Amino acid sequence: MNRRLFLAAFPAVLAAGCGFKLRRFEDIPFASLYIDAPHGGAVAQRIRSALTSSKQTRLAASAGEAEAVLVLGPEARSKVILSLSGAGRVTEYRLGLQLTYRISDKDGRTLAAAEVIELSRDITYDDTQVLAKAAEEQLLYRDMEDSAARRIMRRLQSIGPGPAS
Template sequence: MAIARRTLVVTALGSLALAGCGFALRRPAELPFSKLAISGFKPNSPMAEALRQSLPRSVTVVALPKDADVVLLAIEDRFDKTVAASTAAGQVREFRLRVTLRFRLDRPDGSPQLPETQLELTRDMSYSESTALAKQTEEAGLVREMRMDLAQQLLQMLAATGRSVGQAAAQPAS
């Protein structure tokens, strides 16, 4: 009983301390549109999946651009892995992982809302042949996190640039 009570007190004090310092959990971007069409990605693209997972619940992904408020067109979705460092004997010591996304945001009629933009993340990862399987798992996790980070950056951009899209959609055409 005493341990449970002590745990409760510590949890409450920790919550108060975090609230007092201005800490807040990251919230999804508030997008000013409710329907998004995603096109240009290869089937089963991990980047497209990361983007879908990052979307707030208020946004629905639609299949046809004509049914969407905005259209996200992927121009390039690429992952590169290069050697960043090696020993004098030619053994790899470090890899450089790079995820690149070039995209454009269009209105449903095809006119551009946001010109072609490129987001890119790079991470260096140490490597050892004696732990190759563990490093392969580490690489997969890093690349997954990089894609999720790019998706969050993209949503922040859409939130910032999409405000005019939402306002234009709310105003009748003259």
């Protein structure tokens, strides 16, 4: 019995000893942040929830109250035919997500110049599995939104607050 317990606990000890941690957002260097984004933006919502869960950075109600301002442009989704079968049926699509953002301080000085995020994912298509493929498409869009949010959070982490006034 002791041998089984040892074999079960050994992988957990190895994982803990190597410094393994679940991925999370480190603290960003701003005490408060205002997010200026179009209503209903999924990337903005993911950033808000990440900052709310970290509790290190306060989400400000207005740009004047914030140490930094994150301005997100509208999210543009695209779906382009990538390949056709010999019978002329779609067999593959390329899904895309495009988003621009910039970061400034409360006085309007640029902390990070405007940047465009363009992400794409390829998806196979089959007429006999319409519902499954629609669910897969939504999952891929969600994955691209998560990826864009992580990229913006890493950018926020990499810049420091502007000079003290």
